[in-house]
Amino acid sequence: MNFIDNPRKLRGFEKHTRVEKISRRSILRGIGITGGFVLAAPVMSRQAFAYETGAGKMPHGVVVDPRIFVAVAPDGTVTILAHRSEMGTGVRTSLPLIVAEEMEADWSKVKVQQAHGDEVKFGNQDTDGSRSTRHYLIPMRQIGASARTMLEQAAAKRWGVPATEVKAVNHEVVHGASGRKLGFGELAADAAKESVPSIEGLKLKDPKDFRYLTKGQIGIVDLHDITTGKAGYGADVRLPGMKYAVIARPPVTGGKLVSFDPAEAMKVSGVEKVMQVRGWPWPSKFQPLGGVAVIARNTGAAIKGRDALKLVWDDGANGKYDSVAYRKELEEASRKPGLVVRAEGDADAALKSADKVVIGEYYLPHLAHASMEPPVAIADVKGDKAEIWAPVQSPGGTREDVAKTLGIPEGNVTVNVTLLGGGFGRKSKCDFALEAALLSKELGAPVKVQWTREDDLHHDFLHTVSVERIEAGLDKSGKVVAWRHRSVAPTIASTFAAGANHAAAFELGMGLVDMPFEIANISCENPEAAAFTRIGWFRSVSNIPRAFAVQSMVGEIANATGRDQKETLLALIGSPRIVKPAVKDMWNYGEPFDSYPIDTARLRKVVELVAEKGEWGRSVPKGHGLGIAVHRSFVSYIATIVEVAIDDKGKLTVPRVDTAIDCGTYVNPERIQSQIEGAAIMGLSLAKYGEISFKEGKVVQKNFDDFQVIRIDESPLITNVYIVPPGPDTPPSGVGEPGVPPFAPALMNAIFAATGKRIRALPIGKQLEA
Amino acid sequence: MIKVKINGQEQSWGGDPDLPLLWFLRDEAGLTGTKFGCGQALCGACTVIVDKEAVRSCITSINDVAGREITTIEGLHPTGDHAVQKAWRQVNVPQCGFCQAGQIMQAAALLMDNPKPSHDQIREAMSGNICRCGCYQRIENAVHLASTGV
Ligand code: FES
Numbered sequence: 001m002n003f004i005d006n007p008r009k010l011r012g013f014e015k016h017t018r019v020e021k022i023s024r025r026s027i028l029r030g031i032g033i034t035g036g037f038v039l040a041a042p043v044m045s046r047q048a049f050a051y052e053t054g055a056g057k058m059p060h061g062v063v064v065d066p067r068i069f070v071a072v073a074p075d076g077t078v079t080i081l082a083h084r085s086e087m088g089t090g091v092r093t094s095l096p097l098i099v100a101e102e103m104e105a106d107w108s109k110v111k112v113q114q115a116h117g118d119e120v121k122f123g124n125q126d127t128d129g130s131r132s133t134r135h136y137l138i139p140m141r142q143i144g145a146s147a148r149t150m151l152e153q154a155a156a157k158r159w160g161v162p163a164t165e166v167k168a169v170n171h172e173v174v175h176g177a178s179g180r181k182l183g184f185g186e187l188a189a190d191a192a193k194e195s196v197p198s199i200e201g202l203k204l205k206d207p208k209d210f211r212y213l214t215k216g217q218i219g220i221v222d223l224h225d226i227t228t229g230k231a232g233y234g235a236d237v238r239l240p241g242m243k244y245a246v247i248a249r250p251p252v253t254g255g256k257l258v259s260f261d262p263a264e265a266m267k268v269s270g271v272e273k274v275m276q277v278r279g280w281p282w283p284s285k286f287q288p289l290g291g292v293a294v295i296a297r298n299t300g301a302a303i304k305g306r307d308a309l310k311l312v313w314d315d316g317a318n319g320k321y322d323s324v325a326y327r328k329e330l331e332e333a334s335r336k337p338g339l340v341v342r343a344e345g346d347a348d349a350a351l352k353s354a355d356k357v358v359i360g361e362y363y364l365p366h367l368a369h370a371s372m373e374p375p376v377a378i379a380d381v382k383g384d385k386a387e388i389w390a391p392v393q394s395p396g397g398t399r400e401d402v403a404k405t406l407g408i409p410e411g412n413v414t415v416n417v418t419l420l421g422g423g424f425g426r427k428s429k430c431d432f433a434l435e436a437a438l439l440s441k442e443l444g445a446p447v448k449v450q451w452t453r454e455d456d457l458h459h460d461f462l463h464t465v466s467v468e469r470i471e472a473g474l475d476k477s478g479k480v481v482a483w484r485h486r487s488v489a490p491t492i493a494s495t496f497a498a499g500a501n502h503a504a505a506f507e508l509g510m511g512l513v514d515m516p517f518e519i520a521n522i523s524c525e526n527p528e529a530a531a532f533t534r535i536g537w538f539r540s541v542s543n544i545p546r547a548f549a550v551q552s553m554v555g556e557i558a559n560a561t562g563r564d565q566k567e568t569l570l571a572l573i574g575s576p577r578i579v580k581p582a583v584k585d586m587w588n589y590g591e592p593f594d595s596y597p598i599d600t601a602r603l604r605k606v607v608e609l610v611a612e613k614g615e616w617g618r619s620v621p622k623g624h625g626l627g628i629a630v631h632r633s634f635v636s637y638i639a640t641i642v643e644v645a646i647d648d649k650g651k652l653t654v655p656r657v658d659t660a661i662d663c664g665t666y667v668n669p670e671r672i673q674s675q676i677e678g679a680a681i682m683g684l685s686l687a688k689y690g691e692i693s694f695k696e697g698k699v700v701q702k703n704f705d706d707f708q709v710i711r712i713d714e715s716p717l718i719t720n721v722y723i724v725p726p727g728p729d730t731p732p733s734g735v736g737e738p739g740v741p742p743f744a745p746a747l748m749n750a751i752f753a754a755t756g757k758r759i760r761a762l763p764i765g766k767q768l769e770a
Numbered sequence: 771m772i773k774v775k776i777n778g779q780e781q782s783w784g785g786d787p788d789l790p791l792l793w794f795l796r797d798e799a800g801l802t803g804t805k806f807g808c809g810q811a812l813c814g815a816c817t818v819i820v821d822k823e824a825v826r827s828c829i830t831s832i833n834d835v836a837g838r839e840i841t842t843i844e845g846l847h848p849t850g851d852h853a854v855q856k857a858w859r860q861v862n863v864p865q866c867g868f869c870q871a872g873q874i875m876q877a878a879a880l881l882m883d884n885p886k887p888s889h890d891q892i893r894e895a896m897s898g899n900i901c902r903c904g905c906y907q908r909i910e911n912a913v914h915l916a917s918t919g920v
């Protein structure tokens with residue numbers, strides 16, 4: 001392999017600063033400033049029953065029980081369980097912090113313990129869909145309030161006074177009248193004997209007394225460990241007698257092993273065994289692909305052994321999958337009528353009689369998650385018992401799937417959740433844990449299955465590939481009177497059932513049928529698209545191509561009518577109202593519309609806020625351009641302004657990004673800011689470089705040299721985040737995902753403003769180079 | 771028998787001399803702070819300091835470092851209070867944290883070589899380290915903070 005042509009690649013002993021000199025743009029000198037502005041303190045009610053969420057409808061719902069989530073030790077240490085997976089959003093801190101706040105615990109005396117996978121005990125644990133704060137703000141407050149009430153009751157009994165006379169304050173219960181105090185530790189044993197108060201009778205703290213929530217001053221619990229190398233990720237688990245494995249998997253989805261020769265691999269020093277791994281026919285949800293495993297005394301030996309394997313595969317039906325050809329198919333499908341999934345007025349007629357029709361066809365290729373930590377899992381299977389250690393987003397789902405795969409009762413499976421070195425949806429699928437379980441069972445020893453980066457890119461559950469075609473009909477005044485949006489993309493449902501060719505309801509609801517513009521004639525269509533590889537959730541999911549298309553189209557309409565982008569956008573959003581699309585059983589991120597309507601007043605608000613704070617319309621140097629985009633996803637509202645600079649060689653840089661988010665009531669503004677900063681980087685990565693392509697059924701890209709992501713020298717110089725102060729009892733909404741979708745279209749609109757070039761196919765790649 | 775000094779401790783290895791240092795550290799020596807991200811010197815997650823230089827341990831064989839002094843994230847500072855580590859905490863750099871050991875080691879090596887790097891120098895020196903979570907602005911700010919005194 002030859003890597004020397006990659007400037008970022010450092011040979012072991014090349015000096016670290018000898019990264020190839022990258023020419024500097026004089027206009028971009030300046031420091032990287034990160035700005036965060038919380039505009040006002042949020043309002044949170046004491047009446048925490050003011051809104052409903054979809055939490056109860058998730059598998060296994062919600063468990064509100066302080067005896068399960070909180071433990072108080074005699075020395076005063078309060079242990080709070082984190083039952084959701086930490087992949088960088090800060091949830092392992094935020095949810096326990098809510099409990100600590102409500103129970104008046106002193107955060108410095110709190111220990112956070114990660115719950116294992118058990119949804120019957122802990123409620124839903126599937127950390128996906130930007131749901132954690134949205135679904136657990138209320139339950140965590142209730143758990144904390146219950147624990148506080150039990151401590152107060154125990155103290156009141158000890159002192160023989162009415163419970164109404166005592167109050168928990170900062171890790172103690174105080175009797176105001178007599179000045180007596182008892183620490184939480186001293187009350188622990190008695191409090192444990194108290195009955196758990198009914199939820200309805202709980203009194204929640206007055207938000208003005210909050211010490212932690214909404215303040216953003218508590219660092220994540222793992223901060224010290226992360227900076228000292230002690231934080232435990234998937235691969236960091238070590239068990240006595242543990243073996244190290246890597247697996248050669250079929251290079252084409254649905255392919256099969258024909259034969260293999262282990263002889264050369266067995267000669268590699270440290271290799272102990274070569275064995276076949278059971279695979280399932282495609283599609284089979286998250287079941288392993290099968291292949292050949294090399295077992296060794298360390299990962300390096302296993303990788304070297306795998307390189308020496310001789311393998312013969314039968315590629316099967318997907319062996320012809322070719323991205324260039326498939327793009328043409330998708331484009332052709334987008335030009336013909338498809339299944340109508342939303343119809344209002346008569347879009348056909350209105351397009352025919354329109355004064356002008358603006359048409360855009362937008363292409364977005366497959367994307368890989370490429371979380372920094374490749375998939376990895378450790379399994380120890382003994383008889384009919386299995387223990388797993390893995391960075392999984394859904395420990396409950398993993399437990400269920402391990403039990404099914406091994407044919408043992410779910411109660412015999414323990415899933416320990418490590419920290420996740422990024423997830424982005426990849427680690428919602430537990431195939432890597434299933435592989436480890438199968439291998440451990442056969443070996444009769446604990447085993448770690450490590451995926452390499454090449455494995456990760458080749459065997460991902462990829463973000464779909466899509467063509468979004470939009471036709472906008474304008475009347476003489478430039479008003480949009482007709483809107484036809486055809487969305488063509490293989491569905492995630494194809495990973496669960498063969499022949500699924502249409503988008504599932506949840507995919508339609510991500511930026512297609514929930515389109516909020518005030519237009520009289522609307523047709524949303526979903527022509528068929530077949531899948532030829534594993535399709536899965538990728539951070540923000542279908543919202544990425546939909547927002548890219550819809551918000552780019554806004555820019556195209558602005559250009560066609562000679563109007564300002566922001567004014568065009570606001571005109572399309574129209575009056576402040578609740579949008580109720582004519583769609584049967586419309587999906588709303590699993591949330592009831594009553595609490596989480598499509599509210600154009602909030603959509604307008606983030607546009608206006610970002611325009612004001614981000615100085616929309618400011619004059620920029622030659623070669624620079626401003627672009628704006630807004631999108632509602634995961635029931636949050638986000639608007640972004642990107643300033644782009646394109647030099648005369650077509651090199652693109654981003655001097656500044658401004659984002660306004662309305663995510664309702666929030667817990668930790670500092671982590672919201674970090675998620676939005678990261679979303680800008682991910683948005684820029686996918687816009688500039690993001691592409692997984694197929695040739696002869698195989699993924700072309702191998703590693704970070706040909707699947708590039710944004711590095712620090714290309715990252716925006718300034719990213720400002722503005723958080724909209726929520727109204728009283730505005731329900732909390734998503735943060736982890738909504739930041740990504742508006743970035744790419746804002747960038748495309750900015751590129752158009754800077755250069756007059758409209759990019760409709762991602763990634764940008766070399767399209768700007770003259 | 772290959773002998774190396776890791777975080778001040780002598781270690782020896784009698785196996786494959788071509789074994790990448792990364793896997794020796796992680797799987798044989800049990801020092802799991804150093805991370806595997808790409809195996810091809812493309813991401814920087816595996817960065818350690820050999821003598822005074824930042825090195826990608828995934829493509830450096832154990833044989834290449836025979837007789838040399840290796841510092842991993844675990845050995846950067848006895849209490850984890852190296853200026854870079856402190857700055858990282860002050861700026862709340864990490865999201866998932868997986869890339870951060872490599873980032874910190876790279877930054878520490880940069881500051882040994884150039885105690886007062888400019889922003890361009892920071893961006894250049896750190897450009898071999900990927901953070902998929904996108905903590906770059908904070909990384910830049912933290913290196914700057916570490917160089918000006920935490
Ligand atoms: S693992 Fe060594 S540079 Fe990526």
Ligand code: FES
Nearest residue numbers: 866867869901903
């Ligand atoms: S913090 Fe997640 S990869 Fe850097």
